[in-house]
Amino acid sequence: xxxxxxxxxxxxxxxxxxASAVNVLTTVPEWAAxxxxxxxxxxxxxxxxxxLQDPHRIEARPxxxxxxxxxxxxxxxxxxxxxxxxxxxxxxxxxRRIQPGRDGYLEAASLLRLRDVPETVDRAMGDVHxxxxxxxxxxxxxxxxxxxxxxxxxxxIDPAGAESYRANLASFRTRWREAIARWEAEGARLTGMxxxxxxxxxxxxxHWLGLENRGELEPKPGIEPGAAHLGRIVASQRNxxxxxxxxxxxxxxxxxxxxxxxxxxxxxMLPYTVGGTPEAKDLFxxxxxxxxxxxxxxxxx
Amino acid sequence: MQSRxxxxxxxxxxxxxxxxAEETGGARLADELAALREQIAQMQAAYEARIAALEERLDAxxxxxxxxxxxxxxASQTTAQAADRLAAQRGTxxxxxxxxxxxxxxxxxxxxxxxRHIGGFVGADHHHDDGIESDNKRGFALxxxxxxxxxNIDPNFRGQATLALLDDEVELEEAWxxxxxxxxGLGLKAGRFLSGIGYLNGQHxxxxxxxxxxxxxxxxxxxxxxxxxxxxxxxxxxxxTFVELGAEAGRGRNFPGDDRNIDxxxxxxxxxxxxxxxxxxxxxxxxxxxxxxxxxxxxNHFESEKWGEAHGAFSGRSRVWIADFVYKWAPDGNxxxxxxxxxxxxxxxxxxxxxxVEDDRSPWRTRQHGYYIAGVYQxxxxxxxxLRYDRLSSGRQSLGDNPAEIEIVSWQPRRLSAMxxxxxxxxxxxxxxxxxxxxxxxxxxxxxxxxxxxSLGSHGAHKF
Numbered sequence: 001x002x003x004x005x006x007x008x009x010x011x012x013x014x015x016x017x018x019a020s021a022v023n024v025l026t027t028v029p030e031w032a033a034x035x036x037x038x039x040x041x042x043x044x045x046x047x048x049x050x051x052l053q054d055p056h057r058i059e060a061r062p063x064x065x066x067x068x069x070x071x072x073x074x075x076x077x078x079x080x081x082x083x084x085x086x087x088x089x090x091x092x093x094x095x096r097r098i099q100p101g102r103d104g105y106l107e108a109a110s111l112l113r114l115r116d117v118p119e120t121v122d123r124a125m126g127d128v129h130x131x132x133x134x135x136x137x138x139x140x141x142x143x144x145x146x147x148x149x150x151x152x153x154x155x156x157i158d159p160a161g162a163e164s165y166r167a168n169l170a171s172f173r174t175r176w177r178e179a180i181a182r183w184e185a186e187g188a189r190l191t192g193m194x195x196x197x198x199x200x201x202x203x204x205x206x207h208w209l210g211l212e213n214r215g216e217l218e219p220k221p222g223i224e225p226g227a228a229h230l231g232r233i234v235a236s237q238r239n240x241x242x243x244x245x246x247x248x249x250x251x252x253x254x255x256x257x258x259x260x261x262x263x264x265x266x267x268x269m270l271p272y273t274v275g276g277t278p279e280a281k282d283l284f285x286x287x288x289x290x291x292x293x294x295x296x297x298x299x300x301x
Numbered sequence: 302m303q304s305r306x307x308x309x310x311x312x313x314x315x316x317x318x319x320x321x322a323e324e325t326g327g328a329r330l331a332d333e334l335a336a337l338r339e340q341i342a343q344m345q346a347a348y349e350a351r352i353a354a355l356e357e358r359l360d361a362x363x364x365x366x367x368x369x370x371x372x373x374x375x376a377s378q379t380t381a382q383a384a385d386r387l388a389a390q391r392g393t394x395x396x397x398x399x400x401x402x403x404x405x406x407x408x409x410x411x412x413x414x415x416x417r418h419i420g421g422f423v424g425a426d427h428h429h430d431d432g433i434e435s436d437n438k439r440g441f442a443l444x445x446x447x448x449x450x451x452x453n454i455d456p457n458f459r460g461q462a463t464l465a466l467l468d469d470e471v472e473l474e475e476a477w478x479x480x481x482x483x484x485x486g487l488g489l490k491a492g493r494f495l496s497g498i499g500y501l502n503g504q505h506x507x508x509x510x511x512x513x514x515x516x517x518x519x520x521x522x523x524x525x526x527x528x529x530x531x532x533x534x535x536x537x538x539x540x541x542t543f544v545e546l547g548a549e550a551g552r553g554r555n556f557p558g559d560d561r562n563i564d565x566x567x568x569x570x571x572x573x574x575x576x577x578x579x580x581x582x583x584x585x586x587x588x589x590x591x592x593x594x595x596x597x598x599x600x601n602h603f604e605s606e607k608w609g610e611a612h613g614a615f616s617g618r619s620r621v622w623i624a625d626f627v628y629k630w631a632p633d634g635n636x637x638x639x640x641x642x643x644x645x646x647x648x649x650x651x652x653x654x655x656x657x658v659e660d661d662r663s664p665w666r667t668r669q670h671g672y673y674i675a676g677v678y679q680x681x682x683x684x685x686x687x688l689r690y691d692r693l694s695s696g697r698q699s700l701g702d703n704p705a706e707i708e709i710v711s712w713q714p715r716r717l718s719a720m721x722x723x724x725x726x727x728x729x730x731x732x733x734x735x736x737x738x739x740x741x742x743x744x745x746x747x748x749x750x751x752x753x754x755x756s757l758g759s760h761g762a763h764k765f
Contacts, residue, residue, distance in 0.1 A: 069537045094485065095486065149349075
């Protein structure tokens with residue numbers, strides 16, 4: 001008995017795996033990509049979800065609890081995007097470092113002003129996000145504030161790397177500013193383009209590029225479209241059809257294909273996040289590929 | 302020599318308070334300074350983030366001629382206003398406990414059976430005030446309405462209470478607090494809570510995939526799974542693979558024990574869980590649990606040749622082992638459209654002690670076991686279909702010379718259930734279930750149940 005107790009005590013006393021790298025767990029792939037930009041070699045960043053998973057819907061799997069247990073920093077989107085699983089993950093991990101209010105917990109939504117904050121919230125409206133649309137990473141201008149806050153947190157968790165993080169941040173911001181200028185020049189021709197979308201995922205992208213949202217295929221956020229609803233959408237497209245139906249890589253294409261087949265409007269799959277397509281390898285690739293696919297989708301090559 | 306050491310020790314002890322006070326004074330000042338520095342650093346970080354946001358907007362505004370761009374000054378003002386409003390909203394929301402109410406009911410078609418029980422097992426009796434056990438209800442039947450309140454108490458604790466309401470009965474299913482800031486993978490919980498043993502034990506009725514819980518759970522613990530009035534410690538090991546160990550000690554007032562009102566604990570549980578992923582699409586969890594309870598005078602009805610229908614009181618020890626396994630699959634790990642869950646649990650229970658029936662006393666030794674296996678497949682958004690098989694064995698039951706001439710029933714209770722359910726959203730579900738119930742010897746009961754589960758309010762996230 002005493003031997004077992006000693007063994008358990010030894011286990012408790014084990015230091016977290018002697019990893020030199022700062023262990024960053026992010027809820028979605030775009031933040032893992034950002035952590036790699038800022039952290040470089042000093043950071044081991046992984047995402048709890050992949051680009052093919054709906055971040056609203058995954059579960060607090062045992063493997064995720066083990067990863068949360070080991071994390072030094074948790075970078076989440078917030079705005080209720082992960083409300084179905086992150087609270088359980090945080091509680092079950094028993095990891096004090098990443099609890100809300102501590103240095104190891106950073107919520108991107110808290111740094112930004114979100115769009116589409118509903119005036120009233122009622123479940124009759126579907127799965128609405130009370131604090132606003134959480135898909136804000138698709139406006140590239142929202143990335144730098146998160147990068148700055150992340151740099152500060154990393155510098156606090158790993159003071160020895162502070163210099164390196166700040167240098168990486170400076171380099172990232174310069175490259176990012178240049179990239180935004182390039183994307184905006186490229187995207188200028190898309191201004192005013194009317195589009196339909198599977199879920200309300202592309203509000204920020206539309207706002208940034210000046211695209212015109214003609215509505216969603218879902219009757220209400222998070223509610224599957226039925227044939228009658230899709231039929232009405234098809235009918236509404238007869239006179240002034242949208243230029244494209246947009247869907248994220250993780251979203252099902254059947255509804256979009258159904259409408260596309262009956263209206264001739266091209267169905268365009270966008271990576272939505274890093275890893276959604278082979279080309280979207282990092283944050284720069286994400287927007288390069290998004291613009292390329294938008295232009296290709298509406299027949300502009 | 303000794304006296305000199307003593308003198309030195311006394312001198313040290315006398316000198317200690319003064320130097321300690323000085324030190325703490327210095328330390329406090331240093332602490333305050335550190336806190337101030339941290340605050341400034343935090344403010345700086347927050348401002349830098351905001352400035353960065355404004356810079357980006359300014360940058361964009363300069364480059365673009367699009368007229369929808371707001372002027373920077375205006376932007377900063379509205380940003381600040383929106384942030385304030387949001388902070389205020391979040392503030393009030395965060396101080397109120399999350400409230401959720403779950404409405405449950407069913408239309409049930411089944412045989413009329415006077416005393417439903419599980420053949421070959423002593424029952425964990427659970428009578429309701431209206432006199433009809435929920436198992437016996439036919440036609441329209443309202444099930445418990447669950448009211449759940451949960452919130453963080455302060456930076457260190459979180460609390461939750463779950464009430465089950467039905468007619469003039471209010472049952473306190475759970476009322477506990479847990480630690481949130483211990484770190485090192487540790488978590489403590491105390492109060493009344495669903496024990497961490499098994500897989501299904503921690504789930505409330507609205508989370509079940511079938512209308513009733515498996516026969517195994519009903520035979521082991523009665524209607525609600527095993528609830529502890531006590532304390533639980535859990536530890537997640539710092540490994541790449543999920544390993545969780547837990548221990549509980551409690552009052553042990555529930556079946557298979559009873560309320561002995563003793564110093565110390567009447568119920569002890571240990572459990573271990575492990576789990577991981579299989580590729581991108583699959584994930585699993587396996588567990589092994591052990592529960593020991595004691596009974597002082599656990600009352601049950603027995604059929605006796607000598608006494609007719611007689612009251613019997615068991616005193617002694619119950620030990621339960623449970624092995625559980627869950628496997629979940631979803632294409633690309635994205636369960637939104639299609640997913641599959643396979644779940645199985647096995648138990649083994651040994652009871653040993655004494656049974657007193659009227660004036661007769663006899664030894665009581667039983668070894669019983671059973672299992673269930675269930676699969677649920679969501680084949681298209683909203684629609685799920687499931688199949689479950691339950692089987693128990695009354696096993697070995699020995700009453701020594703059996704002076705009270707109690708009728709010992711040997712039986713393999715079993716049940717096959719099939720269900721289809723539809724969910725309009727995460728918050729509403731309608732289920733149609735068919736079961737062939739052979740829990741009682743000589744009775745084959747084909748049951749059909751149409752059940753609804755509706756949840757109102759801020760429903761907390763479920764565990765894996």
